[in-house]
Amino acid sequence: MNQEKKQGADLSELMGRRLQKLDDLKDKGIELYKTKFIRTHKLSQIREKYVDLEAGDKSGEAVKVAGRLMAKRRHGKASFLVIKDGSATIQLYLSLNTLGDERYNLFLDFDIGDFVGVSGEVFKTRRGELSISVDDFELLTKSLRPLPEKWHGLKDIETRYRQRYADLIVNSDAKDVFIRRNKIIKAIRQFFNKEDFMEVETPMLHPIPGGATARPFITYHNALDMDLYLRIAPELYLKRLLVGGFERVFELNRSFRNEGISVKHNPEFTMLEAYQAYADYHDMIELTEKLIKKVAGEVTESKIINYQGMELDFGRPWKKMTMLESLEKIGKVKVSYEMALEELRSIAAEFEVAVDSKDGKGKIISELFEKLVESNIVQPTFIIDYPLEITPLAKTHAQNPELVERFELIMAGREVANAFSELTDPREQRRRFEKQAALRKAGDEEAQYLDQDYLRALQYGMPPAGGMGLGVDRLVMILTDSPSIRDVIIFPHMRPEAGRER
């Protein structure tokens, strides 16, 4: 039909050939981009229904199905194709006898990647492959770009992240990660609904960023002529809701931090935060353990979670130890708040922990913990009783004024959740904010801002409460054995391609 076909095969020529084919189809009056196709079955439904069909037998049932053309095996006057829909793949059988010369060759002229709708009878080949003997078909969408190779798939990690759509078409394990992520998200919502928590949506654009120590993204509102910050945490708004009288609230959504990108950090990430009135951090430990065990049960049968060669035991009750105990047992260093600041400094120096001249005892102890302990904790462990100095929003510990009632859940060497008994005393909160403001003035860009409206809310009175935050992406990484946060964020942040189109 087209004698002037180029013989080359680089991308522009491969695509050019498909464009030429598209024009030829259009000339034949064939619609290239249909609006609709009514199916009788998803492919998985056919697979389930006919598992027991004997090889060589016909089902007697005519079906209509649709999907993307994934493989062509031409075999003279009969051919086998594979299509794939959102649920499964299935083989199509085409024969010249059934379709006639023209229709048979028309179908074989479609490209891998095209969407087609077909009708025909379900049967099993002599080799036992469930198939559909096509008696009619139509093109639903023409594909112009060649798909990655069928056997090795798409391996280039950069292309997999940049062109997630291509990754999802050809790598079923990539698709599986996001299906499991969705199950995890659903399970989290179910859990909190069942525990009588109300899901809320608080602002993502904050006039004052708060609730965490992190650098924010700054944006600008034209009509109001003011800077706004993308939230670094929803914490302060959720606690305002406790003041308002909601006793159990949670939010499951994005926060944003303007910091380095790594295997554990994406500029936008999904965080869960939950607040419960009349509860303290011990209650939050119970809640957190129950939540994560429930969620893990939704995506895996086993109580043992394999993560990057580590075996995490989710079955037994999880260990608890104070930060000081963990430093002694795991970090093999004995420290205490009774020690002189100078003594702690020299211990830090001994372990090559960088210490700033402004750092107090609490900061040094937490730096030692991060350097010597955190990465060595594999099994799920609650580390409790954090230094007050690094935790401006938590209630002072009942027994020790240097500490706050806080825990972090550590597993696989990393922090998964963080919780505390919330600080409800507005005058104490003001003093803590003022200390943070002083740090900011001294050049600490991550120190927290003084939020007058939050203090006003606390002045009305906030009930005692426990609060918990959980890095959802990191939990999904562990539950899907993914080495990078980019494997569990469906469109991870990437630098621009700079005109290098592929």
Add this chain to the structure above:
RNA sequence: GGGCGCUUAGCUUAGUUGGUAGAGCAGGGGACUCUUAAUCCCAAGGUCACAGGUUCGAAUCCUGUAGCGCCUACCA
């Protein structure tokens, strides 16, 4: 931000001491009515990431740039 490494056809890749790039899949032509990584025959497809340099000669050596990865620093 710092250090190290990677980048070859649409995809997956080979490439020796520097001598001018070799496959498989996909795509094109042909054979084939139960194949399934179908098979067989034929022909094609490369700015070796980009820009400089060294050299008679560079995918290969050197410098710079970009993207990506790993480690490290900051953080969740």
